[in-house]
Amino acid sequence: MSTVAVFPGSFDPLTNGHVDIISRGARLFDRIIVAILVNAEKRPLFTMDERVEIVRHVFRDRPNVEVDTFDGLLVDYVERRQAQVIVRGLRAVSDFEFEFQMTLMNRRLSPGIETVFMMPAEQYTYISSRLIKEVFSLGGRVHGLVPELVEQRLRGKV
Ligand code: PNS
Numbered sequence: 001m002s003t004v005a006v007f008p009g010s011f012d013p014l015t016n017g018h019v020d021i022i023s024r025g026a027r028l029f030d031r032i033i034v035a036i037l038v039n040a041e042k043r044p045l046f047t048m049d050e051r052v053e054i055v056r057h058v059f060r061d062r063p064n065v066e067v068d069t070f071d072g073l074l075v076d077y078v079e080r081r082q083a084q085v086i087v088r089g090l091r092a093v094s095d096f097e098f099e100f101q102m103t104l105m106n107r108r109l110s111p112g113i114e115t116v117f118m119m120p121a122e123q124y125t126y127i128s129s130r131l132i133k134e135v136f137s138l139g140g141r142v143h144g145l146v147p148e149l150v151e152q153r154l155r156g157k158v
Contacts, residue, residue, distance in 0.1 A: 002030035004083040005116070008074050011036050011051050012044040013150045015132055017124035019058060021089040022065060024118050031064045033081060038071040045133055050153060058147045075110035086115045091125045 025032040034055050059065035070077040103115040136154050
């Protein structure tokens with residue numbers, strides 16, 4: 001039986017930290033579905049189409065990486081896709097509390113789904129989508145922290 005993992009998130013935008021986790025997941029699982037939450041934020045910077053396009057572009061040479069969108073409960077989506085695993089990235093201790101709550105809630109809702117945490121390479125441990133947007137909007141350099149296509153698209157948004 002093949003193991004399918006779901007990597008859920010807002011991806012507004014995709015960062016190199018996300019790319020690192022997805023690549024690790026793609027080596028570990030038979031298939032990894034990058035599941036972008038619809039309406040995660042009321043006013044995302046990147047449209048859903050842009051976010052899907054960016055992930056698709058970055059992983060165009062990785063056939064076991066799929067991109068999809070979802071709304072509603074994550075565990076319902078995971079069950080619908082017949083996946084067994086939720087992948088989440090852990091950067092710092094500060095991530096732990098929220099992730100711990102989500103994992104236990106998801107386990108209560110659907111005990112058969114296992115959450116697996118992965119740590120990104122250390123050079124990405126301080127990156128978040130929120131910080132990328134803030135730094136870029138204030139004129140800071142984000143080169144090397146996000147894929148090229150994200151950088152291009154950010155430039156188009158100023
Ligand atoms: O990129 P993010 O914002 O850290 O991702 C958070 C996400 C999408 C994983 C979380 O908000 C989520 O799972 N939302 C779907 C609704 C849901 O299932 N909520 C209960 C989680 S315990």
